[in-house]
Amino acid sequence: MANLILWRHAEAEDISTADVDLHRALTKRGRKDALKMAKWLNAHIPKEVEVLCSPARRCLETADALNKGLKGSRKREIEMVDFLGVDSPVEAIIEQVLNEDSSKTLVLVGHQPNLGQLVAKLIGMQEFACVIKKGAVWWLRQRLVDGHLQTYLFTVQNPDY
Numbered sequence: 001m002a003n004l005i006l007w008r009h010a011e012a013e014d015i016s017t018a019d020v021d022l023h024r025a026l027t028k029r030g031r032k033d034a035l036k037m038a039k040w041l042n043a044h045i046p047k048e049v050e051v052l053c054s055p056a057r058r059c060l061e062t063a064d065a066l067n068k069g070l071k072g073s074r075k076r077e078i079e080m081v082d083f084l085g086v087d088s089p090v091e092a093i094i095e096q097v098l099n100e101d102s103s104k105t106l107v108l109v110g111h112q113p114n115l116g117q118l119v120a121k122l123i124g125m126q127e128f129a130c131v132i133k134k135g136a137v138w139w140l141r142q143r144l145v146d147g148h149l150q151t152y153l154f155t156v157q158n159p160d161y
Helices: 028-044 057-067 090-098 114-123
Strands: 002-008 050-053 078-080 105-110 137-145 148-157
Touching: 002 028, 002 114, 028 057, 028 137, 050 057, 057 078, 057 105, 090 105, 090 114, 105 114, 114 137, 114 148
Parallel strands: 002 105, 050 078, 050 105
Antiparallel strands: 002 137, 137 148
């Protein structure tokens, strides 16, 4: 069974405060929310996990919260990938995610509406996309049943839970 954990970046600076959208940093509240969700994730995700992250600064800062307070070999490697970028189509994300080993746990740190579109497609929602709040984690599980891949929602956690 595969675990697919989607983590939307936490609250970031307004676009007017950054020269380029990719350079927007987390706000004070965003840093606090990222740490809160990272603490929850570190308590629940397996040790062996692959963390893939959008190249946007706000996503990298969100993902980096996973390593706050961890030492040495407990730190998680974070891989920056273009297919999770701000303007990446959901099809590019699906292509990369569905090609992964089905026994892995993946944490994808990215953006809305991309992550909401991914959830909608994978769980067969009628809507084009669902809303994923800033800083929230949506944990999906995938399993093979009679040769068919099924995806279901395992849990949703928000920073203000």
